[in-house]
Amino acid sequence: MEQGVDILKSLIPVFTLIIGSALTYFYGVKSKRTEAALKYKEEQYSKLIVKLQGFVGENANPATQREFLAELYKAWLYSSDEVIEAINNLIALLKEHKGKTPDLKQGHKVVGSIVIAMRKDLYGKTKLGYDSFQYTDVIG
Numbered sequence: 230m231e232q233g234v235d236i237l238k239s240l241i242p243v244f245t246l247i248i249g250s251a252l253t254y255f256y257g258v259k260s261k262r263t264e265a266a267l268k269y270k271e272e273q274y275s276k277l278i279v280k281l282q283g284f285v286g287e288n289a290n291p292a293t294q295r296e297f298l299a300e301l302y303k304a305w306l307y308s309s310d311e312v313i314e315a316i317n318n319l320i321a322l323l324k325e326h327k328g329k330t331p332d333l334k335q336g337h338k339v340v341g342s343i344v345i346a347m348r349k350d351l352y353g354k355t356k357l358g359y360d361s362f363q364y365t366d367v368i369g
Contacts, residue, residue: 266307277343280294280296281340289336294323309350315346316343319340319343322339345362
């Protein structure tokens, strides 16, 4: 009986090593997946933000708007609910104005809300509000 206890005591470090290695591997793989997903999402959001300039101010133009809408369909796969809702608010504003450029202040509010929703999705929270994000029109 004592011999069985000795064998069990000698196997405990082996089991501990195996379990520890398995947990380390599992959390390492999970961490890399999370990091890769976040990087992908950040790249996609940056594309959307650039295309948002097609909706506001002097830079508003149908070509950029169409490019944004093409990217938007893909955004349904990776965006948070808050981002999708903010984008839906932009779409509703455009429908309300029947293709004409909406009021500049209203447009900036909706676009800023989209960017803030993206920041929250990427970083968890932000102290900034929609008015912190500003496009600068390039006239030339």
